[in-house]
Amino acid sequence: MNQPVLAANAECPLCGGSGWKSGPAAAGKSKAVVRCDCRLGNWSERLLKTARIPARYEHCTLSDFESDFPGANRSLASALFQANRFVEEYPVETTGLMLLGPIGVGKTHLAVGILRELVTQKGANCLFYDYRELLKAIQNSYNSTVQATELEILQPVFETEVLVLDELGAVKPTEWVWDTVSHILNTRYNDKRTTIITSNFDDLPPSSRLAGDEAMAASRRIAARAARDETLGDRIGERMRSRLHEMCRKIEMEGGDFRQSIRQAH
Numbered sequence: 555m556n557q558p559v560l561a562a563n564a565e566c567p568l569c570g571g572s573g574w575k576s577g578p579a580a581a582g583k584s585k586a587v588v589r590c591d592c593r594l595g596n597w598s599e600r601l602l603k604t605a606r607i608p609a610r611y612e613h614c615t616l617s618d619f620e621s622d623f624p625g626a627n628r629s630l631a632s633a634l635f636q637a638n639r640f641v642e643e644y645p646v647e648t649t650g651l652m653l654l655g656p657i658g659v660g661k662t663h664l665a666v667g668i669l670r671e672l673v674t675q676k677g678a679n680c681l682f683y684d685y686r687e688l689l690k691a692i693q694n695s696y697n698s699t700v701q702a703t704e705l706e707i708l709q710p711v712f713e714t715e716v717l718v719l720d721e722l723g724a725v726k727p728t729e730w731v732w733d734t735v736s737h738i739l740n741t742r743y744n745d746k747r748t749t750i751i752t753s754n755f756d757d758l759p760p761s762s763r764l765a766g767d768e769a770m771a772a773s774r775r776i777a778a779r780a781a782r783d784e785t786l787g788d789r790i791g792e793r794m795r796s797r798l799h800e801m802c803r804k805i806e807m808e809g810g811d812f813r814q815s816i817r818q819a820h
């Protein structure tokens with residue numbers, strides 16, 4: 555579905571349509587940039603709708619992210635702290651985040667919580683996309699019976715101030731997948747836009763690089779696939795993995811599936 559990017563109010567006398575104005579200086583800081591009044595209020599509600607948070611994650615907020623339940627891994631408290639700091643510092647600091655860790659550890663919850671705060675506190679234009687669904691939507695656009703063109707799908711992905719790309723690497727890699735993910739990440743990198751990704755894959759180079767020679771590499775690759783321990787490098791290519799490091803700060807989350815930890819605790 556086409557995702558319109560909200561147009562700024564060009565008539566606004568306070569900001570002239572940029573959506574930003576200078577605000578009171580915070581203690582110890584020379585200048586603060588805050589959202590203009592024309593972007594607050596109803597604007598947040600509109601932004602939340604255009605952010606396309608899936609219904610199953612609508613409940614996720616930073617304030618209900620638990621990090622001190624019995625058996626909680628210490629990395630969760632650190633991840634939550636960094637998520638809150640990220641919101642606080644945006645948009646002065648625009649480096650994105652990579653939330654990495656096993657299934658059920660709370661990566662998507664944290665990413666959605668951040669997005670929600672950016673919308674409500676900062677009036678930022680945000681967009682959530684599941685990586686698999688985004689690639690599927692682009693692929694569908696090649697079918698002439700489908701209305702949306704590839705550019706209509708990609709434009710908001712390129713232009714949104716903050717993009718959450720959930721489950722990066724979850725699509726079986728092909729040359730087309732690599733080209734598409736490169737196109738998206740490189741465009742956002744060149745335009746200095748903020749990208750938050752989540753991934754279940756380990757932040758390591760392609761498995762072939764980890765082995766000494768080609769024969770070792772091939773056998774390791776087969777073993778890796780069998781063991782489902784492909785790396786992020788395997789899934790999106792080494793170039794894009796290293797690009798992500800330029801775009802994002804890494805947050806590693808460890809621990810079991812939250813839903814199971816809670817069940818065991820009761």
Ligand SMILES: Nc1ncnc2c1ncn2[C@@H]1O[C@H](COP(=O)(O)OP(=O)(O)O)[C@@H](O)[C@H]1O
Pocket residue numbers: 614618619620621630655656657658659660661662663664752812813
């Ligand atoms: N630390 C947490 N506090 C509260 N809810 C959590 C926490 N971690 C996970 N959850 C909940 O558990 C479910 C799975 O979390 P999710 O964010 O989808 O995990 P992941 O994206 O890492 O696979 C979601 O419903 C989420 O809201």
Ligand SMILES: [Mg+2]
Pocket residue numbers: 661662663720721752
């Ligand atoms: Mg997830």
Ligand SMILES: [Zn+2]
Pocket residue numbers: 563566567568569570571572573574590591592593
């Ligand atoms: Zn304004």
